Amino acid sequence: MRIAITGISHETNTYCGGITTREDFYTYRGKDMLATAGQESDVGGAIDACIRWSKEIPLEIVPILYAGAQPSGVIQRQTYEDFKAEILSEMAATGPVDCCVLLLHGAGVVEGIADLEGDLAAAVRATLGDVPITASFDLHANLTQAMADQLNGIFVCQQYPHIDLHQRAAEAVAAALNMVQTKRRGICRVTSLPMLMPTTTTFEGIGQTMLQALLAAEENAGCINLSWCHGFPYTDVAHVGASVVASYYPEQAVAAQEAAKQFAANLWRRRQEFIPLSLSGEQAVALAAEQPQGPVVIHETSDNCGGGAPGDGTHLLRAMLEAKLGAAACFSFLVDAEVAGAAHQAGVGATLRVSLGGKTDDLHGDSLNIVAYVKALHDGRLIMQHMFRGAPINLGPMARLVVEDMDIVVASRRNQTFDQEPFLALGIDVMKYHYVALKSSNHFRAGFQHIAKAIITADTPGLNTHRLEVFPRQTTTRRLWPVDEQAQFN
Ligand SMILES: [Zn+2]
Structure with missing residues (x-):
């Protein structure tokens, strides 16, 4: 049996300035994809699962291309067309496969193509014909029925932080192989809600409660899969929003569709609980100052590179400096390649006058003019320890600056803080601080929830603010809650 593995994964924030091009993507091609085995990512999980299955059944893995990028602006048309053409031509060149697994995000937008995944899935279906094609998706997918129509099984990441991407990809592999062996084909049906969800963790509160309800409903329905997409609200496309998707065999249709309907109605009924x-x-x-014990993690959710924001925002850092938190506080990290580069040039022990952050746009605050002592330097190459465990991350040259006794880490490449590594790399033990600041919406929880005495959300002006009403919507004609309280769901 031969299984093709491929995918393009991008969360497009259409409110970002600039366009996402070939240079913004990292890629794994052909046999390079096999090296991701063991990483807790979608591609690592799919490859791992194929390797495991190949020990039980005759299975040839056909790795094609995986292209991913940091969340950012709309993808350049030519960049997408080149990736798609490469996938299709490699599929044609490799000869017939028995099934295929697509590793997708679900919130990809290309110049002139509002639904990247729908377009790609249709092209792959046209190339492969009637073989099982299953797909894993990010929790923040803005799912469409156009995507679902081309697929035989949809497996959406359940947790936010996304600690289960590898598990969902493995399920997509197992389902595709099972459909080959049983000669059956799953059907996927999307129920869209007119609901923009602010970023909501599944580690506690309403997100956790609803995830438990989803898993119970799935078990009860006995279908291939029942998934809930939170949707990605920072995308101006007609199909933006939360959704529920059921994957089922024909004989499971009634139970699966009923379960999806009930869960969607339940989500809608409880929607006010999602307002943070x-x-x-x-x-x-x-609020952090009032907490009796540290470390108190303050996460600046609104300037999260993982949602398309620049990561060089200064609103929270300015508030911390003005509060004169001094040695009780650390912050890792702001993205400012210029300042990190200057610190590397000057070396450890130097004192610099720099203009820090606030350089990308006018939304995320003004640059801070500071005098900084260079305490430590790092090359920024780290291995992820919680979410994406085992995967490499390259933050570029990093510097630990001391400003008015406060430890501030500056990195060179856009990304969010997923775990304690960006602190530890520069010699910062967060357990010794009362205030631990970082930029991330929820993924950081995988690496901090177990040590934080409290977690406080800072929602400063930014591209990932919880205040969804500030984003103009030109493409959707639907009334969308909570921007429009008149929105209705039947
Ligand atoms: Zn996500």
């Missing part, structure tokens, strides 16, 4: 507290930087710092 929105605190300014100053309010977040004040």
